[in-house]
Amino acid sequence: MGGHFTFSHLEFLGRGALWTVLLSALGFLGGGVLAFMVALCRISGARIVRVASGVIVQLVQGTPLLVILFLSYFGLPAIGVPVPPLLAAGASLNLYIGVYLGETWRAAIEAVPRAQWEAAECLALTRVQRMFRVILPQAVHIATPPTVGFMVQIIKSTSLASAIGFVELARAGQIINNSLLEPFPIFVLIAATYFAICYPLSRLSRRLEARSGFAPVEGAAP
Amino acid sequence: MGITLDFGAVLARWPMLLGGAWMTLELAAVATLLGFAIGVVCAVGRRGSVHWVARICGVYIELVRNTPFLVQIFLVYFGLSSLGLSLPAVTVAIAALCINVGAYSAEIVRAGLDSVARGQVEAGETLGLSRLQVYRHIIFPPAVERVWPALTSQFVLLMLASSVCSQISAEELTAAANFIQSDTYRAFETYIIVAVMYVVLSLLLRAAFWALGQVLFVRRRRLGTAI
Numbered sequence: 001m002g003g004h005f006t007f008s009h010l011e012f013l014g015r016g017a018l019w020t021v022l023l024s025a026l027g028f029l030g031g032g033v034l035a036f037m038v039a040l041c042r043i044s045g046a047r048i049v050r051v052a053s054g055v056i057v058q059l060v061q062g063t064p065l066l067v068i069l070f071l072s073y074f075g076l077p078a079i080g081v082p083v084p085p086l087l088a089a090g091a092s093l094n095l096y097i098g099v100y101l102g103e104t105w106r107a108a109i110e111a112v113p114r115a116q117w118e119a120a121e122c123l124a125l126t127r128v129q130r131m132f133r134v135i136l137p138q139a140v141h142i143a144t145p146p147t148v149g150f151m152v153q154i155i156k157s158t159s160l161a162s163a164i165g166f167v168e169l170a171r172a173g174q175i176i177n178n179s180l181l182e183p184f185p186i187f188v189l190i191a192a193t194y195f196a197i198c199y200p201l202s203r204l205s206r207r208l209e210a211r212s213g214f215a216p217v218e219g220a221a222p
Numbered sequence: 223m224g225i226t227l228d229f230g231a232v233l234a235r236w237p238m239l240l241g242g243a244w245m246t247l248e249l250a251a252v253a254t255l256l257g258f259a260i261g262v263v264c265a266v267g268r269r270g271s272v273h274w275v276a277r278i279c280g281v282y283i284e285l286v287r288n289t290p291f292l293v294q295i296f297l298v299y300f301g302l303s304s305l306g307l308s309l310p311a312v313t314v315a316i317a318a319l320c321i322n323v324g325a326y327s328a329e330i331v332r333a334g335l336d337s338v339a340r341g342q343v344e345a346g347e348t349l350g351l352s353r354l355q356v357y358r359h360i361i362f363p364p365a366v367e368r369v370w371p372a373l374t375s376q377f378v379l380l381m382l383a384s385s386v387c388s389q390i391s392a393e394e395l396t397a398a399a400n401f402i403q404s405d406t407y408r409a410f411e412t413y414i415i416v417a418v419m420y421v422v423l424s425l426l427l428r429a430a431f432w433a434l435g436q437v438l439f440v441r442r443r444r445l446g447t448a449i
Binding site: 063076184198 | 285294297300407411416417
């Protein structure tokens with residue numbers, strides 16, 4: 001076969017990039033809601049909730065995203081639960097993001113000084129008021145730089161949805177390569193597109209980090 | 223509609239599962255060692271006074287950290303073959319993993335190196351130690367000890383990321399799972415078992431790094447003293 005790289009290929013890649021951004025946004029929204037619940041469960045007053053959420057976090061953090069994706073995409077239909085691809089990809093990403101981001105947010109909540117809880121208690125605020133009026137506004141400030149940094153991880157992790165046939169940027173590259181058979185330049189272009197999306201976010205995260213004075217050292221998913 | 227699970231059909235393929243898990247561990251071990259070495263070199267290079275070396279290390283780190291591993295592994299795979307080198311998938315997988323984890327561990331090691339107080343380095347220089355000796359004896363041990371937990375997480379994430387190597391048909395655990403599920407039609411059971419195996423592997427890896435940390439660091443310090 002072979003052939004030349006034309007405008008329609010570029011358009012196809014553009015559509016793939018758009019899906020990458022859209023899938024990332026969906027993942028961040030759904031994962032964010034889940035992450036908030038995970039963070040609250042992990043610091044809950046009830047021991048059973050703390051332990052149960054801790055076990056779930058350990059299980060998800062010990063499993064590769066690719067296996068979670070395969071489990072929901074191939075596994076659920078095999079036992080008679082039909083799942084459309086978009087739902088499988090979205091739900092797996094949400095679970096994965098919710099757990100990792102939830103741990104980040106829990107750390108941010110726990111980084112708010114103990115005295116703030118005590119002061120709020122002295123003002124006779126209820127537990128919910130303490131959380132939403134005193135602790136969370138400060139925790140949001142602490143959590144912002146690592147959360148922006150984590151968006152880069154989300155964007156990169158959506159590339160794995162290509163393994164279950166979801167046509168985002170990485171998959172679009174594979175499809176074009178199947179017709180042009182010029183893998184190296186095509187994947188350089190794909191990598192450059194990812195870089196163009198992720199690098200500004202990385203920079204922003206580092207700027208925010210420098211300004212807030214918090215510079216946590218932590219592992220990052222490749 | 224009843225759901226019937228049959229783990230037996232999958233577990234009967236245990237030699238393949240164990241073989242895959244072993245390959246995953248091998249990939250992770252080699253990539254951890256080489257990647258850590260790359261990370262240390264880059265971290266030192268980036269902090270160094272030679273401008274162009276620092277620049278190159280910085281560009282490498284940013285390029286790797288802002289692109290997905292899946293694309294990196296395709297680039298290495300097709301890049302090497304367009305140079306006329308057709309290497310086995312496992313070699314390509316190890317090369318891609320090393321390049322990837324090198325950049326991540328460089329950033330972690332750099333944070334550790336930066337955390338060593340300036341006065342310690344000056345004290346070492348006053349004693350007439352060479353630059354290499356200062357790094358080897360004064361900066362390096364406390365720096366690595368401080369970022370050991372972050373390095374541990376990174377290397378566990380690396381082991382999990384090696385699942386992506388199944389996409390270029392390196393025969394590790396996820397690739398074994400893909401083969402077994404297409405052979406037995408027991409996709410759900412296969413991936414559940416493999417997920418449990420990954421959880422066990424990551425717990426083992428964490429335990430190993432904790433034990434290594436105990437041997438490498440703690441015994442040299444009296445209790446209650448700061449790092």
